[in-house]
Amino acid sequence: MSDLLERLRGRGWRMTAQRRVVAEVLDGEHVHLTADEVHARAVAKLPEISRATVYNTLGELVSLGEVLEVSTDQRAKRYDPNAHQPHHHLVCAHCGAIRDVHPVGNPMADLPDSERFGFTISDVEMTYRGVCPNCAAA
Amino acid sequence: MSDLLERLRGRGWRMTAQRRVVAEVLDGEHVHLTADEVHARAVAKLPEISRATVYNTLGELVSLGEVLEVSTDQRAKRYDPNAHQPHHHLVCAHCGAIRDVHPVGNPMADLPDSERFGFTISDVEMTYRGVCPNCAAA
DNA sequence: ACTTGCTTTAGACAATGTCTATTGTAGGAT
DNA sequence: ATCCTACAATAGACATTGTCTAAAGCAAGT
Structure with missing residues (x-):
């Protein structure tokens, strides 16, 4: 950047x-x-x-x-600012910490035609939620 | 309900x-x-x-x-209100219309251990974005 | 019916974001 | 180098969404 x-x-x-x-x-x-x-x-x-x-x-x-x-x-x-490398996010439900993550697979392909309701889909946003090691320890 | x-x-x-x-x-x-x-x-x-x-x-x-x-x-x-059947969302980027959708596959399994940073993951939220048929026509 | 503690209320307050009218200025033109 | 002009920045009002508080109301058990 x-x-x-x-x-x-x-x-x-x-x-x-x-x-x-x-x-x-x-x-x-x-x-x-x-x-x-x-x-x-x-x-x-x-x-x-x-x-x-x-x-x-x-x-x-x-x-x-x-x-x-x-x-x-x-x-x-x-x-x-990491806009040029597509990625998703992992968020701590407790403290709000955010990490960039890269799941395997192609989530765009995981939505069957029958579930698209005629939309032209351009993007998927995935947010994993959990508890980070710091908050788990506390 | x-x-x-x-x-x-x-x-x-x-x-x-x-x-x-x-x-x-x-x-x-x-x-x-x-x-x-x-x-x-x-x-x-x-x-x-x-x-x-x-x-x-x-x-x-x-x-x-x-x-x-x-x-x-x-x-x-x-x-x-549809809390008892897990699902994700498809949103029109233009008019904001929202549909409940059910992608195939298990997104929880798509995040490798190396990308979990020690988090205990409990949930994934997926939001597909696109343009709905109504807005595409207009 | 009485009592108690949970609920509701109005409105102040807080956080985030947007808009407007005015003033400033980057960068091309002279 | 200076001037112009369109674009950008500013302060602060305003809008939206959500939270909090103190006082009054009421559901449900006794």
Whole structure:
């Protein structure tokens, strides 16, 4: 994702300090941050950045396919910079920790025609839930 | 789900007009309503029912395992009265229509040990996304 | 009928996200 | 190098969804 900024510039994205900072935050650690967490870290680098800009920028990155939006809990959306390698998620039901996982098999093929109701299916999202080792120990 | 009220009474649930109405709404149509949609329909049957009561009652029904909570979009949670037959969901990316579906195979078995990170996995949630026939036609 | 403890209520509050009108500025044009 | 203009950022109001609290109500056992 280090060349993210180049790719975006190539697509006609106007480069601003704010957008650079948001991209840096996402690039920084490969975790799954909420929009407000991204905002908090962006503020640390560029104190005058506004909440709306972070929300807008994240929305644009999602539209451009550079970042994925995941809703593992029913609270805030989280942003996953690992958009170019398809994957699913494993979530701790207790502490909310999230790991990227890669199940074997092709879940798209597992839905029979009779269960498709005429939909044109484009995507599957799988969320495994369980308890992580830390929470199991506690 | 018609004997829901009996089951709950058997579990020591105190029966009230409000709870009866919420159960009736869920029982009424097998759709996936949001909490506020449930509230709107409940008000039609019992005008003085409050929002908090609907939220509380839905939460209790979920705890009791009588209703499932699904988050197919990242907006409001939806409540699925079809809790006793495990299933997954197919969602129209355009209009948000939701269908219950039953993929073949066992997705729990599709996550290799090496991808479990020591978690004790208890559940998988699959959401297929696509475009429904209505939206495809339009 | 009485009592008790569970339920309901209204509305304040909280968290997350969206929108608007104004101000700022990136980057091409001159 | 400077100017222009369209796009971007800002502050803060607003919207949606959900939670909490203190007071009043009521179901069901005695």
